[in-house]
Amino acid sequence: MQVFVEGVGMTKVERHYEKGLSHLAAEAAFKALDEAGGPGGVDYIVVANALATLQDEQLDLGGYLATSLGLRGVRALTIEAGEASGLAAAQVAASLIESGMADKVLLVGVEKITEFPSSKAYRHLQMIYDSESRSYYNVGFAADAAMLMRLYMETYGVDRELLSYWPALMHNNAKENPYAMLNFAIKPDRVSKALVIAEPLTLLDTFPLGDGAAAIVLSSKDSSSKPMAKITAIESATGLGSIELSDDPLIIDSVAEAYKRLSSLTGVDRFDFIELHDSFTITALLILESIGVAPKGKAAEMVAQGSFSPTGPGPVANPSGGLKARGHPIGATGVYQLAEASLQVAGKFPGVQVRGAKRGLVISMNGLGSNSFVALVEGV
């Protein structure tokens, strides 16, 4: 696969009470389009979103956004895969280009999650899990991750405090990122003392509720003029996505499978950095272990030792600050990750820039892995 990144745009992840879905999308999309030399030649708009039906009472978001962005007439698709919507939409956008159906695609990830009080967002986010086993309970969005975290700590004999180095690393990375919602440093010892969300998981083990939009103009080789990066593979896999169905919930089967597909396709297994889906501290650690950059049960220790820090041996994990500190506007997150990875390999990321970054891996998933996506982003 050879799909080129012509321009990117992002809004800061924030509680944007004064801006709606289309306003946020426009901020990101106009920046990406302007960087790519204008909207001329755009064949498709592919929109990634998860909650517009609930938060914004909107169907056919792609269609309405196209006209709202001044692109009336272009073809439009809206893609939903829960928290993985962003990379799922990127996979569709890239395949439109690969198949020759489009030369230029505007990929937009956008999400509003603050239109209602947090408790309603928690009910919406519970839909990330299988409704046939969760919808009649009041488990919220964090119970499964909390049980998994306890399982990890007990199985491997890992102390809670050791897990706290992940959020601290994320906050540290986010400090310089102008698009990050939580751009301030924290010390690891604050994590366990923070407000408890679902014991043993605290507010600092998970993402803040914030709105945002990210956009990328993708093009084929022939129509590409001055690309900043290229996407050379996007793979995915479905999985059990469930702690009760899995024999070993401490491996995320869909992440492992998607990554295996990507590396056998490309022959690449070394990266300068990874932008991964740390919806919770525990999901970050399990992803690192599921793709084999950390042995089972060792990710927390390696994080604490600085293995994935900007100055460590690498790969650098989430130079953006990740879902934890950049923020996690659910369906838009994968597009943020791709935009950040593109800026990294172009040497233009306005936060923690990984020195000499040529190759980045992006990992996104829904829930605990019902659907996982991985993408390889390389410099041009």
Add this chain to the structure above:
Amino acid sequence: MSMELSIPRFWRFKHSIYRLQAARCRSCGRVHYPPKNACPYCGSRDLEPIELPKRGKLVSYTTVYAVPEGSRQYSPIYVGLIDLGLAKVVAELTDIVDPSQLRKGVEMEAVLRKARVDRDAGLIYYVLKFRPAMGVPDVQA
């Protein structure tokens, strides 16, 4: 009047919610809950219904403080991963007098409890929750 809870959807779940009706795969022998259309392990469509035991052992658990809308009156909400032998289930836990009772390996049993209430429509979802074993479950295996 607004209606938050669906009657038909809940009605369709009744066997899996109240009897803990699971599915056993005739091809690979594995049991999963709640029943899917094909075996999540081997893909076979040759499934038969099987009821899970109403007692099991706690594998993991949590106390949820960030409770979703409509459940504030039950806050905090205890949730557990319970190994019923044939299969594992995730369920709300109840009758937790002392949270330190919750430990890996503790014996749990199913009891009938209220989970969600739709005040406007007057609907109540009753479900099976699990409590630390006191003798006999509310529902017989």
